[in-house]
Amino acid sequence: MTRGPGLRERKKQETRTALSRAAWKLLADEGLAAVTPENVAARVGVSGNTFRNYFGSREEAIVEAVIPRAGSVADALRARPAGEPVWDSLAEVLPGEVTAMVGSHADVVVLMRVAQENPAIFAQHLIAVEAAKRLLAETIAERSGGDGLSSLLLAEAAGAAIRASVETWAAGNGSAGLAGLAGLVRESVAQLRAGLPTGNGAPSALPPGSGPGPGFGPGA
Incomplete structure (x- = not known):
């Protein structure tokens, strides 16, 4: 029987999704200039380095949200x-x-x-x-x-x-x-x-x- 993703993988995907959605919300609310790793991370309650671990750029995070x-x-x-x-x-x-x-x-x-x-x-x-x-x-x-x-x-x-x-x-x-x-x-x-x-x-x-x-x- 094929096993689904484990708890660790699910948590990682949840964090990635939360970061991409936060990046999109910042874009919609305040414009592209506001979409920095630190601003996005702050909305999710993680560090800017955590954002950089998941995304290579703000553009990647924004597009993934849509x-x-x-x-x-x-x-x-x-x-x-x-x-x-x-x-x-x-x-x-x-x-x-x-x-x-x-x-x-x-x-x-x-x-x-x-x-x-x-x-x-x-x-x-x-x-x-x-x-x-x-x-x-x-x-x-x-x-x-x-x-x-x-x-x-x-x-x-x-x-x-x-x-x-x-x-x-x-x-x-x-x-x-x-x-x-x-x-x-x-x-x-x-x-x-x-x-x-x-x-x-x-x-x-x-x-x-x-x-x-x-x-x-x-x-x-």
Whole structure:
């Protein structure tokens, strides 16, 4: 039987999460200049050195508060029934995982604004997204038996669906709430699965690895 993380590991993760959330709250309340190791640590009741033991930079801590560590989507995908078509799994997993990640409309708007204004946060955001994409591609390959190229293309497609959905949702006023974001994610996955419309209104070909084959094609 696989054993879960021990008490020590759970405590470490709790501390990491508390520090990242404190960094985010400082950013939202007082601006980026206020996000120092000492200020973040003080909010959690630990030392500045403890912050430095968990994070290499304030940007890493800030981004992690909004984009949790890469394993959550992959873990949810692994938990889907064996043999389920990959597109079906993505359609089931992504709406809930994405809404859990973003937290709130206000958080997403703040992160997008700060990332545009601060290259270091933008770079850290890209690192987090790349890690999530690679892990998702590995998980898709495990489940589907597909080659590295097709699995990576599917992971890229999933990432595009998430990005387009979040950006569209953030551009609105957030009145639809997280349910509205979940709906956008479902719609994005459905459009990618069916093939995006081209200029003449006809659907485009599905990306390589998404056509007829084990669990990739429409209706699979």
